[in-house]
Amino acid sequence: xxxxxxxxxxxxxxxxxxxxxxxxxxxxxxxxxxxxxxxxxxxxxxxxxxxxxxxxxxxxxxxxxxxxxxxxxxxxxxxxxxxxxxxxxxxxxxxxxxxxxxxxxxxxxxxxxxxxxxxxxxxxxxxxxxxxxxxxxxxxxxxxxxxxxxxxxxxxxxxxxxxxxxxxxxxxxxxxxxxxxxxxxxxxxxxxxxxx
Amino acid sequence: xxxxxxxxxxxxxxxxxxxxxxxxxxxxxxxxxxxxxxxxxxxxxxxxxxxxxxxxxxxxxxxxxxxxxxxxxxxxxxxxxxxxxxxxxxxxxxxxxxxxxxxxxxx
Numbered sequence: 117x118x119x120x121x122x123x124x125x126x127x128x129x130x131x132x133x134x135x136x137x138x139x140x141x142x143x144x145x146x147x148x149x150x151x152x153x154x155x156x157x158x159x160x161x162x163x164x165x166x167x168x169x170x171x172x173x174x175x176x177x178x179x180x181x182x183x184x185x186x187x188x189x190x191x192x193x194x195x196x197x198x199x200x201x202x203x204x205x206x207x208x209x210x211x212x213x214x215x216x217x218x219x220x221x222x223x224x225x226x227x228x229x230x231x232x233x234x235x236x237x238x239x240x241x242x243x244x245x246x247x248x249x250x251x252x253x254x255x256x257x258x259x260x261x262x263x264x265x266x267x268x269x270x271x272x273x274x275x276x277x278x279x280x281x282x283x284x285x286x287x288x289x290x291x292x293x294x295x296x297x298x299x300x301x302x303x304x305x306x307x308x309x310x311x312x
Numbered sequence: 313x314x315x316x317x318x319x320x321x322x323x324x325x326x327x328x329x330x331x332x333x334x335x336x337x338x339x340x341x342x343x344x345x346x347x348x349x350x351x352x353x354x355x356x357x358x359x360x361x362x363x364x365x366x367x368x369x370x371x372x373x374x375x376x377x378x379x380x381x382x383x384x385x386x387x388x389x390x391x392x393x394x395x396x397x398x399x400x401x402x403x404x405x406x407x408x409x410x411x412x413x414x415x416x417x418x419x
Binding site: 151193297 | 371411
């Protein structure tokens with residue numbers, strides 16, 4: 117038996133294969149970030165002469181960055197909502213705002229990395245430095261990839277070259293974006309708020 | 313046999329698929345922002361022995377709210393929940409065991 121999903125393509129399960137694939141991918145991403153977070157938790161106290169986390173972390177600054185990323189999840193879900201209602205102009209607007217908020221977060225991360233480096237925490241200064249830069253750097257790369265996808269989507273939509281269901285495409289990128297946000301929710305608490 | 317499950321109206325499809333209005337999303341975002349403010353306050357206000365449990369509970373609540381409402385997992389097919397939570401539970405289990413081998417939890 118073949119069902120046609122809500123997004124209009126045939127599937128033996130009656131649910132979207134694209135969506136199932138995305139959720140499976142996000143499940144596997146949990147393992148990737150789980151490894152990076154665990155490694156950081158293990159090494160966060162190994163500073164070997166370099167600065168300690170409490171000496172360099174700027175909690176007010178990172179809190180604002182976290183708030184910006186959290187609000188980008190709101191604008192993303194509003195983009196998905198607009199896409200489902202076939203409101204193309206609103207969809208493009210919210211996707212662009214989401215990308216801008218994401219770029220603000222990445223900009224903040226670049227500033228933070230530069231400040232930490234100037235305060236003596238290089239990638240190879242200590243195990244704390246290596247695990248911190250690897251974890252937050254991997255997250256930053258994920259946000260950057262998300263921004264590229266969002267801006268590509270806006271460009272493709274403006275040229276009306278999207279094949280298949282627009283709403284599903286926006287929803288898939290939305291799932292990726294929200295995942296990046298939930299990873300930061302964990303990083304913000306475990307890395308920044310819980311002292312060593 | 314082919315079973316048609318598409319909806320006629322985009323707005324009807326939206327509400328049925330995701331179960332929330334834009335005002336609902338804004339309310340969720342406001343709650344998330346308030347929890348974040350409370351998390352940050354733990355750095356400046358002494359919560360005593362409740363500090364760590366409170367932070368971890370707030371982190372989990374935020375995580376579940378984003379996954380359930382913004383990612384629509386609460387309203388979507390249960391197979392999606394299984395695929396995601398299977399990965400998450402596997403990750404937590406594997407890395408908790410990994411950290412236990414390094415005596416992380418008794419330091």
